[in-house]
Amino acid sequence: MVATRWMAIGMILRQIRVGRMANFTYIVGDEASKVVAVIDPSWDLEIVLDELRHGLKLEYIINTHTHFDHVLGNEQLKALTGARIVMHKNSPLDKDVAVDDNDVIALGNLKMKVLYTPGHSKDSICLLAENKLFTGDTLFVGSCGRVDLPGGDAGELYESLKRLAMLDESIEVYPGHDYGYEQYSTIGREKMNNPAMKVKSKDEFLSMVGG
Ligand SMILES: [Fe+2]
Numbered sequence: 001m002v003a004t005r006w007m008a009i010g011m012i013l014r015q016i017r018v019g020r021m022a023n024f025t026y027i028v029g030d031e032a033s034k035v036v037a038v039i040d041p042s043w044d045l046e047i048v049l050d051e052l053r054h055g056l057k058l059e060y061i062i063n064t065h066t067h068f069d070h071v072l073g074n075e076q077l078k079a080l081t082g083a084r085i086v087m088h089k090n091s092p093l094d095k096d097v098a099v100d101d102n103d104v105i106a107l108g109n110l111k112m113k114v115l116y117t118p119g120h121s122k123d124s125i126c127l128l129a130e131n132k133l134f135t136g137d138t139l140f141v142g143s144c145g146r147v148d149l150p151g152g153d154a155g156e157l158y159e160s161l162k163r164l165a166m167l168d169e170s171i172e173v174y175p176g177h178d179y180g181y182e183q184y185s186t187i188g189r190e191k192m193n194n195p196a197m198k199v200k201s202k203d204e205f206l207s208m209v210g211g
Pocket of ligand 1: 120
């Protein structure tokens with residue numbers, strides 16, 4: 001655990017609970033250069049803007065996927081700051097940067113890697129920076145994203161969660177909604193406690209999520 005904490009030194013991370021759907025907006029970046037990204041700006045943008053006023057330089061607005069509750073604040077935040085909007089290439093919305101699996105977004109000295117994780121939607125990504133994984137609506141604390149919306153696919157979500165389960169168990173999980181018993185978790189704890197990650201087979205997962 002000490003090593004895990006140490007790895008995070010030098011990183012800016014703010015988790016902000018916004019709106020009435022228990023969404024999380026995140027500010028993530030590099031402590032040395034103060035370069036940051038906002039992940040999933042939505043409601044309550046004034047709280048995010050207040051944080052940014054502490055000398056932070058917003059370069060990117062990154063959406064874990066383009067459901068309305070994760071992109072609502074995009075245009076206003078862009079107009080106020082000039083930040084560029086980053087989305088997966090499958091997103092139908094206007095974007096400045098289209099990313100795909102394994103692309104890396106540089107925030108000063110901090111590298112943020114894109115993992116393409118479809119299943120909840122066709123443009124769902126997770127973002128890995130140091131030992132912190134931003135999972136959007138792919139993985140929540142104690143559950144996973146729904147698959148019954150347009151573009152949802154239970155089989156794809158199963159594969160995406162399997163991929164996340166291969167990551168180091170000490171990696172911290174920061175979800176897109178505050179749906180769990182805690183606001184963040186680790187891959188190890190989710191593998192132990194989360195029914196969506198504990199399943200023994202694809203069939204078991206499909207019958208669980210109704211896919
Ligand atoms: Fe969603």
